[in-house]
Amino acid sequence: MTSQISGARPLTPSQKRLSGRQKTSTTRLAITCALAFASVFANAVEEGDMAPNFTLPSIYDGKPTIDLASLRGKTVYVDFWASWCAPCLRSMPAYNELYNRYHDQGLEFVAINVDNPIEDGLDFLLDTPLDFLIPSDPDGEVTERFGVVGMPTSYLIDPTGKVRLVHMGFRDGDMEEIEAAIQEVMAE
Template identity: 75%
Template sequence: MMNKGFMMIGLGLVTSTLVGIAHAVEEGDPAPDFALPSIYADQPAIALADMPGKTVYVDFWASWCAPCLTSLPLYNDLYNKYRDQGLEVVAINVDNPIEDGLDFLLDTPLDFLIPSDPEGDMATQFSVIGMPSSYLIGPDGEVKLVHMGFRPTDMEMIEAAIVANLPD
């Protein structure tokens, strides 16, 4: 009886763990369709559906995530370099409260789109497994690159992947 009890408790633990694991977005998968409000109250909502035929670089970031904060100004340079060739950078902020994200943006103005996802709805849909996580979506709507973590030296690889997937 006692063993059975332990087994049931173990089963419960395993189940509660498994429930949290969903299918993570991988390279070659169709990109989850996102639509989120902008972090800035005076700007329109941001949706993948509004960017047909564009190369979209989606990045999940938060103000408490140091590598995220390192990456954003570098993504801004990249965005300004390739925006005319059809690149969109969408940096989804997962801060809750969103004021934490806005505080960072006060000191670091960024030119690309910044939606706000305080409840983590899109992070759940992408099954983000670490912060920061970024996804390169080709003009065909397919995920071309999944990148987790960030070091400044990663920029070379990310830029090469973006250039290879820019619209014709």
């Protein structure tokens, strides 16, 4: 049964059909969205690729910039996160524990904050202090270079700069998989 709003008239058959101009506009919009989405996936960094280099400012004023190339020779876990992403925020304390467990063995964590304004990320960090490097990418340039399509997305990079693991999302039980991959790369 269809309910009607008082005083509203049902659409006529001609009103229900899209005009030729509307169909063309809708088709163009769909094609544009599909091409944009496909281009992101076509450029996405995958396992086996060399990680694109980047230099980003620290989210904290007065701290030095963070350059991925300067970390060559170490195992690096790069995580893209935002303050509006609940799984991102849940992952940070677990990543901090993992970082502290393996840092002395050569592990670096780089948690790239994509918030714009960056104050949103800083507000989270006031309540959740973290020990690893936290650069800021408010313009999304590095995020785009990696082809990130969802938050959080992480990349395990071996000492030669090769991406060994791409991990999207964060759920209970993910830390075991991530830690095992880190241990494997560090054992080589």
